[in-house]
Amino acid sequence: MSALTAAQSPQSPQPPRSSRPPQAPQTPRAARIRRPRLRPRQPLTVLIAAGFLVLVVLTAALAPLLAPYAPDSIDLSASLVGTGREHLLGTDASGQDLLSRVLHGARTSLIAPLALLALAALLGVTLGTLAAWRGGWVDTLVSRLTDVMYAFPGLLFVVLIIAVFGAGMTTSVLALALAYAPTIAKYTRSLALSERAKPYIDAYRVQGMGGARICARHLVPNLARSVVGYLVVLFGEALMSLATLSYLGFGAQPPSSDWGLMVQEGQAAVVQGALLPAMVPGTAIAAVVVAFNIVGVWAADRLGSRR
């Protein structure tokens, strides 16, 4: 295409249309101008990341079929074995097969952030919509509340809750859901404010529809795309936070195969020269979080910027 450009001087007079072969692909001018990206190209990285995530979800679902061993079958005779035919990714200090544990661990590691975000979204979207719809003191209250939560270190807040209610996966999920809700509320509020100003919402009010029904049936569904896009971005972060809590001993408790917990358990083996018990779950966390961020940013762009 660039050769064509160089070959024909821009000043050359346009050949009369009729004398040109009808299948002449493009005029020199058109060749010089870059084609617009009508459909944004899907970068290879997004495709790879998405493919990887599909794979992760599938293995999590099929973990019992794929895992060569039960995740909690202890074999002290095979403690800290390296990679080999018996144990593809080796074993940990208790001789548990690392591959089996990581595969099973994918379940908690994926379902827990999902539950967390669902809960946080329920709370955040409700509060954000309420604030935007009612305005006045309701808005002030919700906004101040979210501001306070913003200023307060999230992890500290979560640790505080766990200190009161005790460690465990359920408490961690609940505590983190509370910590994430304000972010979502703030985002929803700004979306709802601009959506509420549109005349179709006025039209529902003029029709005599009640505020609760307008919000639940028409306002929130119209925000759903943007909110979901935002949640995908948050997923990686949520997974990371949960893994952190498990690592610190606040989250999943043994004998769970949660990845964060596995990293913590594998830590001791590093001193003994065995890297795999910490590396395997650590890599799993890193890979999934990075993949979610790549897909999340892409999805947020596409879902958020419609209309």
Next chain:
Amino acid sequence: MAGTQETGHDGPVLSVDALRKTYPLPGGGRLTAADGIGFRVPRGGSLGIVGESGSGKTTVARMLVGLIRADSGTIAVAGHVRGSRPPRGRAARLARAREVQMVFQDPYLSLDPRLTGRQCLLTALRLHGAQAAAADERALRLLDQVGLGSREAEARPHALSGGQRQRLAIARALAVDPAVLVLDEAVAALDVSIQAQVLGLLEEIRRETGVALVFVSHDLAVVQYITDETLVMRQGRAVEQGPTPHVLADPQDPYTRALLAAVPREGWDPAEAVRTVRAR
């Protein structure tokens, strides 16, 4: 057909008296958006509210449907005075909705982007108590009435043109069977050929259903086609009101004269128009 206009009341279907609305200004004091606005519209009649930007015409329109609360004054539909606050309770809300409906200016934002034409009408019909089968049938009749076909019935707003959207918005307002229909710059965003179609449709609907129209517009030439009476607003006040042909042919107020002089037409000279505008 259960519109309030058929309850035996034989006065004007819409009577507005001494309507007033002010807004606080940032530097203290208050901006008068509307003051002392009053008019009557008979059943099947139509009133044009004309004015330039900032004259308060949209404020009046939104007060009529209850989207803005008036500071004082009364709005009565078929003799029933509308409270200034939105009513509590579903039945009262729906009854109020059947008094006045509205068509908005922006056909791109006044329809729910998720709903198809048919769903949009069904939502309104079902809200007002129509049974499933009856609602379906009524939706089809309404679509037909505003000149939309089956393709448009199943299309979402983004697949409709501006004129089609505005037809759908009119059908949605009619679904509630209102006594009064307020149109706020409802044809301003449309191409002229489409604008004429929609004006024709409104005239037809007025004849067939007897709905009273309040037509808010900045365009004097458009207003004369569709209204019996005209009210000219300037800075929140009515500077002139009367039968449309009189107001346009023999304007009494200098502001109305200026507005008319500024409408371009054959042989029109902007310099002359400016002189009339400045002389007011």
Next chain:
Amino acid sequence: MTTTQPLLDIAGLTLELPGTARPLLAEVTLQVRTGEVLGLVGESGSGKSTTAKAALGMLPAGGRTEGRVTVDGTDVLTLRGEALRAHRARTVAMIHQDPRAALNPVRRIGDFLTERLAHAGVTDRRAARARAVELLGAVGLPDPARHVRQRPHELSGGMLQRVVIAGALAAEPRLLLADEATSALDVTTQAEILDLLRTLRAERETGMLFITHDLHLAAAYCDRVLVMYAGRIVEQQPAPALFAHPRHPYTRGLLGCSPTLGGTAADLRPVPGRPPSLAESFPGCPFAARCPEAEPECETWAPVVSPLEPEGGPVPNGPPVPAGEAACRRLPLAASVAPATHGATGASGASTASGASEASAASGAEAAR
């Protein structure tokens, strides 16, 4: 300088974009002379704005362009880089519909003007300041010295449009493009802005391409009016003649559905259907589907703009231009009148006619494809 050379000369401009069924512009040919106001009228999607942007060399990227756009003797479509920037900064200026969108809300009015002046070559800050105040005075803003220190939000829409016009005048452009420049304004403000533009034209001899959807405004304000439909020119006549004797059915349709003061409801005759989108293509005349006078042959007739026979006598005080042109199959065959018109009207007439024949050849090629 030769006076016969038009200021803006667009010849056979065709623009196609990938993913659209019909060209954005199809064989658009028009001329604006020095000191002339050419009205460009049409509904949404007719290609009015795209035509104006062509004069700025701002056609959408990725399009397939044919034809020529010349401003003051310069071929605009081949300009690149610095030359194109200079063209946009000095020769042509555009006034848009929304003055607020044209002005940076956080910068002062004076900065907007001095920036435009800097582009036009006035680099001395003190001189630019003084010139900015002068320009604001020229567009009729009272107390210009105060306004240069204000920000856009402090001024009304009408005042802002005056500021935008002052900015457009900063470079003393030869050609003004007004794209719905008064459509967002109140009628009284519109009259003031039009009065101002008319005065400026008289003083500076600028040519103007005046784009509007309002046929009556075009009639009242322009010297000649050109009607566009679906990216094509369908009619071109001196303004009084266009309104007295519209020849193309679309022009008649537009006139019939434009509200006029003193009209009655019965006068308003809507054009059926709606303006075509870019997804619709037409084997023949694009207006055929909405045309009350269409015949089966119109569905396949490739539109050709042909000179019109003068009707209703010569226009008093009008410039010596052909009576007009229209693209309708049912009008009296142009070929019979074309040669006569040629000799009488000289260069401009000849160029239009050749444009038209080129256009017909091109549409033939299109049909063959």
